[in-house]
Amino acid sequence: MYFDLTEEQYMLKDSIESMLASKNEDAQQVKKYDDKPGLDRDIWLALVAVGLPMVLPTEEQGGLGMGLLTLAVAAEVQGYYAAATPMQDHCLVVKALADHNAADGRLPGLLAGEQVAVLAWSEGQGNWLPSQWGLVEHDGRLNGVKRDVIFAADADFFLVGLQGQRLAMVAKDASGLVIEAVESVDRTQPISTLTFQNTPCEILTLAASQVGAIFDAALILQAAESFGLGRHSVQISVVYAKTREQFGRLIGEFQALKHQLANMALEVEPCQALYWYAAHAWDAIPEEAPRAAVIANAHITEIAVKTARAAVEVHGGIAITWEFVLHIWLKRAMHNKVRFGLPAAQRARSALLEDW
Amino acid sequence: MDLSYNAEYDQYRAEVVAFLVKNWNLALARDETYVASFRKNATQAGYLYRNFPKQYGGAGVAPDVLQAQIIREEFAKVRAPKELGGNGTMMLAPTLVEYGTDQQKEKFIAKTLSGEYRWAQGYSEPGAGSDLASLKTKAELVGDEWVINGQKIWTTDAQSSNYMFALVRTETDVASKHAGISYLLIDMKQPGVTVRPLKPMYGGHAFCEVFLEDVRTPADWIVGERGEGWAVSKSTLKHERNSVGAATGALDTFNKLVKVAKTEILDGKPAIESPLIREQLGVLEGYVRAHLYSGYYQLTKDAQGKSAGIISMMNKINSSNIGHKVAEIATAVLEDKSLISPVFSPDHKPGNERWVNQILGSLAATIGGGTSNIQLNIIAERGLELPREESKN
Structure with a gap:
């Protein structure tokens, strides 16, 4: 009985933490945020150097076969530092492609991080689940729209969800593909709308259960990332409460604020074990x-959203401003809550799965 | 991450199962003599009272939280009795092992573990709740006896207890309110002790007020030195902390609630088909599972003798917060059945209205054993290391 990370996983976590702490400390965030939103190449290359795209594919597939929990721990840290890359999407595309054909010619470039791949699943209006994908393939061609695709401008490939719980690869330069950037609330994961007009695609030979597993993994990685966002909200608020003075005392001495902070921690901290368990289940159960x-x-x-909003309240006026960093985490948390389906939709699915 | 137990523990589990097959008969669960002798056998086999010394009626086994967890799981499966509950076995006996004199250990521990001696906890007072250290019950040493005067409250099982372990003020002119407190053992069956039961709002019997007027206890029935009572009451005896027990209980309660929601009818359909109830149950399940798996993590850390950090300060309030949410959903599911006061009698078993006691009792859980507000202080001050509040007394 060992419900904890391995030494190796803790080491990986530490190394990503120290890398991101230097490249993405809070003070740098606002400036990056004001620049043109998009892939942070510097961080992207550093995450690739750690080997993240290699984690999910098995050794037979040319990967490390280290499992989803390892990747989820990395996602947590990326959430904590609000790193602007689509690494989680990319790793899932790599896994889907490796399941499709381990000798696929696109894999080496993707594993090396020379190319970038992202998920194109949402059709808006609450249609996120594989069973709800409505885009139809006809004679190897796509016609229709996918929304909310992150980092589309930086991506070389899209893993597109199709009717019948199927997945297809589309290259960025495929004919008839129009990418239209949306002015995004969350600039750390900017979104675009993809329009396909007789666009060629390649259907992956995956069973519905394999597609389902990729979707589950996406939910879990995003849960891990959101835990990182939540923990950041607690940490930054606690630090603030220990430095900010009002009425001649640290605001952290006031019980109203202490309880606010304790309640934030009380919501966030148990989430770590919740995502660990889900990732472990994906790997082993x-x-x-x-x-x-x-x-x-x-x-x-x-x-994560609740806690980010509470963090703004703890900070007071400063946190309402654009120049203070907190809104970056709040907006990313808002994005994550919607992406892949709202909590209520997820819970409706969980009720069905349990036959309630 | 590995949720299985290794071969050594699998072997241990097999031994526990074999012991239960041979020694436990559920049909006799109401036979007190049978249950007492089962407990005795289970203790000798090393499954109950594990960390108490053999000479005082324990098993004398070294702490091993994974073994303890296996025992809990297997005993629960066949509904075999665990250690006797109550203040005596859970609080007084471990404290005596750590701080008691040889005579005190000799006289009290074995008979407490067997259930012969029952104990009341004399801590809270009408004026000393969350601020326990401001307690006023006084003890004066007169000759070779302490003479005690004061009042205790929220004293569970005081009517049926033979003895009380109490925090009393013995020292004046000391640096802090804590330094004036001593830990005394008191015979409850003597003149001057008046027990008045308090009826809880959910009915039944729960706790009492205890009035102490010129009550006497021998001078050497003090545990620890004079003025050390506060530290003695916080006895940190090494024991197998049950970090998943409460969380497993929360999951059980949740599963029962789901069952009730499947049987109760709302608007012509099982309540669980209401989108609102489904969503509320879904939200609650997130909290229940987060709490449960956090318990797994604490079990892992406990087994290594390491601290799990801030999460270990959250167990009590997580459990009581979950209790609040259960109450809320149960009320919605029961609808007008929540207006029925459940009657328990030999010829009447209440239906789902029994949940009314859960609904009301969940409030008691947020208060007893450290209120939720105090739990938040602990998380803030010890967990998040925010500045401590100054005491004004």
């Missing part, structure tokens, strides 16, 4: 994974 994934995603993405 597959029959539990779909439900564990929706429960973790619904619970943690909701709490």
Whole structure:
């Protein structure tokens, strides 16, 4: 019985933490945020150097086969530092492609991080689930729209969700593909709308269960990332309460504020074990994974928003301003809560899975 | 991450199961003599009272939280009795092992573990709740006896207890209110002790007021030195902390609530088909599972003798917060059944209205054993290291 990370996972976590702490400390964030939103190449290359795209594919597929929990721990840290890369999407595309064909010619470039791949699943109006994907493929061609695709301008490939719970690869320069950037609330993960007009695609030969597993993994990685966002909200607020003075005392001496902060921690801290369990289930108890994934995603993405809003309240006026960093985390948490389906939709699915 | 137990523990589990098959018969669960002898056998086999010395009626086994967890799981599966509950076995006996004199250990521990001696906890007073150290019950040494005067409250099982372990003020002119407190053992069956039961709002019997007027206890029935009572009451005896027990209980309660929601009808359909109830249950399940898996993490840390950090300060309030949410959903599911006061009698078993006691009792859980406000102070001051509040007394 060992419900904890391994030494190796803690070391990976530490190394990503120290890398991001130097490249993405809070003070640098606002400036980056004001620049043209998009992929942070510097951080992207550093995450690739750690080997993240190699984590999910098995050794037979040419990867490390280290499992989703390892990747989820990395996602947590990226959430904590609000790193502007689509690394989680990218790793899932790599895994889908490796499941499709481990000898696929696109894999080496993706594993090396020379190319970038992202997910194109949402069709808006609450249609995020594989069973809800409505885009139809006809003779290897796509016609229709996908929304809310992150880092589309930086991506070389899109993993597109199709009707019948299928996945297809589309290259960025495919004919008839129009990418239209949306003015995004969350500039750390800018979104675009993709329009396909007779666009060629390649259907991946994956069973519905394999597609389902990729979707579950996406929910879990995002839950992990949202835990990182939530923990950041607590940490930055606690630090502030220990330095800011009013009425001649540190505001952290006031019980109203202490309880506010304790309640934030009380919401966020148990989420760590919740996402660990879901990721572990994906790795080792597959029959539990779909439900564990929706429960973790619904619970943690909701709490991340709640906690980010509470952090703004703790800080007072300064946190309402653009130049203070907190809104970056709040907006990312808001994005994560919607992406892949709202908590209520996730819970409705979890109820069905349990046959309630 | 590995949720299985290794071969050594699998072997241990097999031994526990074999012991239960041979020694436990659920059909006799109401036979007190049978249960007492089962407990005795289970203790000798090393499964109950594990960390108490053999000479005082314990098993004398070294702490091992994973073994303890296996025992809990297997005993629960066949509904075999665990250690006797109550203040005596859970608080007084471990404290005596750590701080008691040889005579005190000799006289009290074995008979407490067997259930012969029952104990009341004399801590809270009408004026000393969350601020326990401001307690006023006084003890004066007169000759070779302490003479005690004062009042205790929220004293569970005071009517049926033989003895009380109490915090009393023995020292004046000391640096702090804490330094004036001593830990005394008191015979409850003597003149001057008046027990008045307090009826809780959910009915039944729960706790009492205890009035102490010129009550006497031998001079050497003090545990620890004079003025050391506060530290003695915080006895940190090494024991197998049950970090998943409460969380497993929360999951059980949740599963029962789901069952009730499947059987109760709202608007012509099982309540669980209401989108609102489903969503509320879904939200609650997130909290229940986060709490449960956090318990797994604490179990892992406990097994390594390491601290799990801030999460270990959250167990009590997580459990009581979950209790609040259960109450809220149960009320919605029961609808007008929540207006029925449940009747328990030999010829009447209440239906789902029994949940009314859960609904009301969940409030008691947020108060007893450290209120939720105090739990938040602990998380803020010890967990988040925010500045401590100055005491004004």
